[in-house]
Amino acid sequence: MNLFAAIRVALTALRVNALRSALAMLGVVIGVSAVIVMVSVTEGASNAIEEQIASFGANLLIIRPGSSAFGGRRGGAGTATFMNDEDVEALRNEIDGIAAVSGEMFGTSTFVADGVNWTTRIQGVHAEYFEARDWFPSSGRSFYSEEVNSGARVILIGQTLAQELYGASDPVGQIVRVGTTPMEIIGVMSAKGESSWGQDQDDVALAPITTVRDRILGYDLGVRDPVFTIYAEIDASADPGLVTADIEDLMRIRRNIQPGAEDDFSVNNLGEFIRARNETESQLGVLLAAAAGISLLVGGIGIMNIMLVSTTERTREIGLRLAVGAKRADIRNQFLIESVVLCFTGGLVGLLIGIGGAAYIESLDQFPIEIQPSVALIAIGASAFVGIFFGFYPAHRASRLDPIEALRFE
Amino acid sequence: MTASLIHCRNLTRIYKMGENEVHALRGVSVDIRRGEYVAIMGPSGSGKSTFMNMIGALDRPTSGTLEIDGERLEAMKPDELAAFRGKRVGFVFQQFNLLPRTAAIDNAALPLVYSGISASERKQRAEARLRQVGLGERMDHHPSQLSGGQQQRVAIARALVNDPAILLADEPTGALDSQTSEEILQIFDQLNHDGMTIILVTHEPDVAAHAKRQIVFRDGEIVEDRT
Ligand SMILES: Nc1ncnc2c1ncn2[C@@H]1O[C@H](COP(=O)(O)OP(=O)(O)OP(=O)(O)O)[C@@H](O)[C@H]1O
Ligand SMILES: [Mg+2]
Numbered sequence: 031m032n033l034f035a036a037i038r039v040a041l042t043a044l045r046v047n048a049l050r051s052a053l054a055m056l057g058v059v060i061g062v063s064a065v066i067v068m069v070s071v072t073e074g075a076s077n078a079i080e081e082q083i084a085s086f087g088a089n090l091l092i093i094r095p096g097s098s099a100f101g102g103r104r105g106g107a108g109t110a111t112f113m114n115d116e117d118v119e120a121l122r123n124e125i126d127g128i129a130a131v132s133g134e135m136f137g138t139s140t141f142v143a144d145g146v147n148w149t150t151r152i153q154g155v156h157a158e159y160f161e162a163r164d165w166f167p168s169s170g171r172s173f174y175s176e177e178v179n180s181g182a183r184v185i186l187i188g189q190t191l192a193q194e195l196y197g198a199s200d201p202v203g204q205i206v207r208v209g210t211t212p213m214e215i216i217g218v219m220s221a222k223g224e225s226s227w228g229q230d231q232d233d234v235a236l237a238p239i240t241t242v243r244d245r246i247l248g249y250d251l252g253v254r255d256p257v258f259t260i261y262a263e264i265d266a267s268a269d270p271g272l273v274t275a276d277i278e279d280l281m282r283i284r285r286n287i288q289p290g291a292e293d294d295f296s297v298n299n300l301g302e303f304i305r306a307r308n309e310t311e312s313q314l315g316v317l318l319a320a321a322a323g324i325s326l327l328v329g330g331i332g333i334m335n336i337m338l339v340s341t342t343e344r345t346r347e348i349g350l351r352l353a354v355g356a357k358r359a360d361i362r363n364q365f366l367i368e369s370v371v372l373c374f375t376g377g378l379v380g381l382l383i384g385i386g387g388a389a390y391i392e393s394l395d396q397f398p399i400e401i402q403p404s405v406a407l408i409a410i411g412a413s414a415f416v417g418i419f420f421g422f423y424p425a426h427r428a429s430r431l432d433p434i435e436a437l438r439f440e
Numbered sequence: 441m442t443a444s445l446i447h448c449r450n451l452t453r454i455y456k457m458g459e460n461e462v463h464a465l466r467g468v469s470v471d472i473r474r475g476e477y478v479a480i481m482g483p484s485g486s487g488k489s490t491f492m493n494m495i496g497a498l499d500r501p502t503s504g505t506l507e508i509d510g511e512r513l514e515a516m517k518p519d520e521l522a523a524f525r526g527k528r529v530g531f532v533f534q535q536f537n538l539l540p541r542t543a544a545i546d547n548a549a550l551p552l553v554y555s556g557i558s559a560s561e562r563k564q565r566a567e568a569r570l571r572q573v574g575l576g577e578r579m580d581h582h583p584s585q586l587s588g589g590q591q592q593r594v595a596i597a598r599a600l601v602n603d604p605a606i607l608l609a610d611e612p613t614g615a616l617d618s619q620t621s622e623e624i625l626q627i628f629d630q631l632n633h634d635g636m637t638i639i640l641v642t643h644e645p646d647v648a649a650h651a652k653r654q655i656v657f658r659d660g661e662i663v664e665d666r667t
Contacts, residue, residue: 354551355526
């Protein structure tokens with residue numbers, strides 16, 4: 031019997047019991063739509079994470095004193111010696127494969143303009159900071175290394191700070207008092223939005239590290255030209271692992287760490303860190319996948335149940351078909367196709383509902399959602415799988431019937 | 441004597457029911473030639489249906505040899521038996537056994553579906569057979585829209601559609617009134633007249649009288665075989 035004829039037989043059989051067929055496929059409908067919502071949510075989450083990585087600057091290494099900043103032990107940071115401008119210079123000059131490198135230190139200061147007061151974070155950075163973090167002014171300009179060397183009183187402000195101090199008017203060219211130091215605003219940074227832990231990354235000001243250190247914060251940290259953190263952007267063509275190792279070697283020498291002794295600094299690749307954290311977040315995905323899997327399983331059991339009922343009801347029909355020459359495979363395929371057609375129809379309905387559900391969640395704006403065309407393949411694949419997997423036993427059982435007994439069945 | 445179409449020797453069939461064994465056939469030997477018209481008679485439980493199922497390749501003997509149309513059936517596997525039934529025998533049952541909610545023409549064409557014949561040829565051949573049994577006007581009717589006699593005609597058309605070597609009918613008139621029975625038997629008579637080998641089971645002597653040979657079963661054995 032050819033496939034086309036078999037599908038027609040299956041469709042007829044399903045139409046005859048339209049209500050029962052509809053109820054039987056309900057489980058698959060729910061299962062497939064759950065799978066689609068699940069996939070859209072996980073896709074959306076992993077996209078959001080990639081965006082986060084990009085917002086830090088791709089291939090960004092973060093060098094800090096103290097042992098690993100991301101491990102369990104953070105205690106070292108305060109006690110270990112600060113790095114300084116010479117470390118930044120050494121990295122720039124002695125390590126191959128670094129595209130941009132900048133130190134950073136920060137503190138809090140009060141900004142005053144036209145009688146408006148705003149207290150927020152000020153970061154002192156080197157000129158390559160912008161490139162290293164892949165973050166640039168949306169108007170005005172960033173500062174040059176000459177301005178860093180000379181301790182120029184220039185400053186860039188984030189979007190939030192610009193809004194707070196100047197409202198709608200253009201801050202570029204204005205003078206803002208930072209603590210007691212008047213500084214010229216040379217640019218406004220592009221918007222960065224919230225960080226993944228909810229901090230407003232646009233509520234900030236950036237100035238040459240020399241200016242911040244000497245004029246604004248005036249910390250005495252017991253180190254000449256101290257730097258809290260060094261950001262190094264790895265050249266796209268370089269091997270991140272090698273560059274990291276080179277940096278570690280150099281820093282060990284510079285910080286006089288004996289062979290075998292523990293490092294008192296850490297070099298972290300933020301991209302890797304975020305991807306690692308992604309694995310914890312993907313536990314949500316696992317949970318959703320489990321829920322979707324269970325609903326598909328329940329759907330499959332529903333299909334199996336209805337197929338068992340259907341094959342039992344049609345025992346005489348099976349006997350007759352066997353009597354007029356149907357082979358076991360013909361009978362098995364007939365019912366397999368019936369269950370696949372049933373699941374497939376359920377899968378299509380589930381696809382529509384799933385897309386609708388994902389679109390609804392997206393409209394709530396609570397979770398990042400990504401609806402991909404490949405969900406159609408998933409729907410087809412999952413429903414065909416359920417149809418074959420759960421339809422097999424009833425179909426196989428039907429094909430094993432004895433024709434005489436089947437014909438006599440009441 | 442010409443070679444037999446059906447040739448069986450010492451056929452036995454034992455049904456095992458837990459501890460008990462039912463000897464439905466106890467060594468049946470018979471030859472039936474092409475073109476014969478045979479009525480099988482005997483009391484209830486004497487093994488008539490068991491014998492018919494054997495010849496129809498629906499069942500296999502417990503022992504003995506069975507050769508039909510040159511093929512040995514006793515050792516065939518289920519799918520080989522299915523292929524044999526699909527090509528060589530046509531069944532007519534007491535209960536018609538038509539597919540419900542399925543047009544007469546599709547019911548009649550059912551065996552062709554399993555012998556790999558194209559849809560257009562299936563339609564053509566089923567139509568021809570339905571016309572032959574006098575149902576040319578009822579091709580698209582469903583079984584529920586047909587009388588018992590008409591349903592049995594559809595079943596006969598279905599049995600004939602594969603051009604079988606033998607037509608087997610197990611009490612084909614058992615569910616019909618005498619008037620309708622007579623009409624069905626006339627179809628059988630005509631078929632036999634045209635050369636079809638027919639074996640039919642019946643309890644009624646006047647039905648058996650249509651056949652040219654009567655075989656009587658009792659307790660799983662042939663006790664009478666007269667022409
Ligand atoms: N599947 C089976 N399992 C057990 N015993 C069976 C089975 N089929 C038939 N028998 C037994 O085999 C014997 C012969 O049965 P069979 O159906 O051949 O009789 P029959 O001559 O056709 O009777 P009837 O005229 O009532 O149709 C009976 O005793 C019956 O009970
Ligand atoms: Mg019987």
